[in-house]
Amino acid sequence: MLLSLVLHMYSMRCVLPAAVLLGSAPTYVLAWGAWRLLSAFLPARLYQAVDDRLYCVYQSMVLFFFENYTGVQILLYGDLPKNKENIIYLANHQSTVDWIIADILAVRQNALGHVRYVLKDGLKWLPLYGCYFSQHGGIYVKRSAKFNEKEMRSKLQSYMNAGTPMYLVIFPEGTRYNPELTKVISASQTFAAQEGFAVLKHVLTPRIKATHVAFDSMKNYLDAIYDVTVAFEGTIDDKGQRKEAPSMAEFLCKECPKIHIHIDRIDKKDVPEEQAYMRRWLHERFEIKDKLLIEFYDSLDPERRNKFPGESVNSKLSLKKTLPSLLILSGLTAGMLMTEAGRKLYVRTWIYGTLIGCLWVSIKA
Numbered sequence: 001m002l003l004s005l006v007l008h009m010y011s012m013r014c015v016l017p018a019a020v021l022l023g024s025a026p027t028y029v030l031a032w033g034a035w036r037l038l039s040a041f042l043p044a045r046l047y048q049a050v051d052d053r054l055y056c057v058y059q060s061m062v063l064f065f066f067e068n069y070t071g072v073q074i075l076l077y078g079d080l081p082k083n084k085e086n087i088i089y090l091a092n093h094q095s096t097v098d099w100i101i102a103d104i105l106a107v108r109q110n111a112l113g114h115v116r117y118v119l120k121d122g123l124k125w126l127p128l129y130g131c132y133f134s135q136h137g138g139i140y141v142k143r144s145a146k147f148n149e150k151e152m153r154s155k156l157q158s159y160m161n162a163g164t165p166m167y168l169v170i171f172p173e174g175t176r177y178n179p180e181l182t183k184v185i186s187a188s189q190t191f192a193a194q195e196g197f198a199v200l201k202h203v204l205t206p207r208i209k210a211t212h213v214a215f216d217s218m219k220n221y222l223d224a225i226y227d228v229t230v231a232f233e234g235t236i237d238d239k240g241q242r243k244e245a246p247s248m249a250e251f252l253c254k255e256c257p258k259i260h261i262h263i264d265r266i267d268k269k270d271v272p273e274e275q276a277y278m279r280r281w282l283h284e285r286f287e288i289k290d291k292l293l294i295e296f297y298d299s300l301d302p303e304r305r306n307k308f309p310g311e312s313v314n315s316k317l318s319l320k321k322t323l324p325s326l327l328i329l330s331g332l333t334a335g336m337l338m339t340e341a342g343r344k345l346y347v348r349t350w351i352y353g354t355l356i357g358c359l360w361v362s363i364k365a
Contacts (some may be wrong), residue, residue, distance in 0.1 A: 014252035017065035024329040025128050026349035027336060028058050032132065033353075044162040048137075052113030052165065055136055057325045059103050059112050064322035066100045070254050074104060075312040078263040084111035085223035086166040088214055090282075092203045092229055092289050093171035094178070095245035101230050101261065102169045107321060114165040118152075118210050120174075124361040127350070131357030134364070137164060143174060147209050156217040166221065168214055172206035172282060179242045197283045202242065202293035206286050208279040215271060215278070225266045229289045231296045233258035233306055242297045262292055262308045 032054055039047040067074070089102055099117070106112045116137035124130040124140045134140065139155050141147055159166065178184070188204040197205065215222070234256055237243045246256050272278045292308050299305045336342035 013254060014249045017069060017252045018249070020326070020330055021062060021065065024058075024061070024333045026346050026353065027329055027333045028054070029128050029132060029353050030345070030349055031332075032135075036135070045164075048159075048162055048164050051136060054113075055115075056113035057328065059115070060107070060322045060325035061329050062100065063103055063107060063112075063317060064319075064326045065252060066097070067104065067317045068319055068322055070252060070256070072251075072254075072256055073258040074315045074317070075258055075260045075307070076263065076315050077261065077308045077310050077312050079265050080105060080108060080263045081265060082109065084109045084114065084165065084167075086218070086221055087168070087224050087226050088211070088218075088222060089167060089169045089226045089228060090172055090211065090285065091169070091227075092286075092293075093173045093176050094230070095176065095232065095251075096248045097232070097246060097251050097256075098171065098176075098230065099169075100248075101228070101259065102167070104259075104317075105226075105228070105261065105263070106167055107317065108315060111165070111167050114167040116166065116168050118168065118170045118214070125358060127354040128357060131360050134361060137166075140361075141210055143207075149209070149213050152210070152213050153217045156214065160218060160221050166218065168218075170210050170214060172208070172211050172286070173204040174207045175204070176245075177202070177204050178244050180244055192283075197280075198287050200286060200290045202297060203286050203290050206282050208275060208282055211282060212275045212278050215268075216273065216275075219268060219273065222268050224268055225271060227264040227266055227285050227288070229262040229264075229292050229308070231260045231293060231308070232256050233260065236297060236306070258306075260296065260306075260308055260312070264288075 032051065035050055035054065036047070039050065066072070089105075091098060091101065102115050102117075103112060106115045116139075117133065118139050118141055119133060121140045121142045124134065126133075137159055139152055141152060175184070185204070189199045192199050192205040195205075215225070232245045235243050235245055250256075272281050295304060295309055296306065333346075336346050
């Protein structure tokens, strides 16, 4: 019985973070909505600056739980510039935690509020968040033939016209790599072979459309591309085989002791502009990722497993950057819930905010 209680408590460690993160969503949306209305007749640049600051506050609270609360060790390899830049962030995709990895790097450059994502179209229906991500600068895209290149270019141009700082996150694989989904991996490898590309083992064959449109639209606005490769320690089973990366819930249950992040900064002048050449260049970048991950997971030398080649830096995030945001948002939420009027507003924000958001994204679709 005692063992069962201990196991139950262990599995409940993600409940507190989830409750705070989701519970504060209406508070955040109300604050953002008020600013959106107040800024309706103000310059777009001013709206974006304050919105980025609000987003930084919320994401700092997210990082409190994903870094400070879990105690995960962040190991950085390569060269992460100290100063913020306008960049496209290209990374391998294996877990929902990958969204947080972009925050982990951005906060170390004081660029947390500038993070924006290229997202799968279905995510626009997320309650509250779906509509907001679009308003913050996120771009929803459909796959293959349904990809709307004109719409993506138009959105990126509007952001550039407003002088919006750009930390645009793209996962070129299009879906998460899961070693247990052998059919998906096999199909990806078959496609690569048919197209004359190298067959990849630990990543999927990257898709070029979103990356090319983003770079082609912003080539005079960008400073660089960050090629980011991520590996979660603890994802090798007893037989020495790679297993599925932790989900957000598993991660918040402290099931990942270390995250290894390799950053390669590529100057924009070194990126080919024509789509055909960029397609080959992108695949070559994923070949490099694959070699790093083969070293991490499959090295015959046990001393070289569970790390990338080269020197790493243990990067710890100070509570000064995250705790104030947690106190502000949780305090405002608690204050709202202490009054009857506040509780009604809170519930109505969840309900009507979700409905209005869904209506808005369906009209914009």
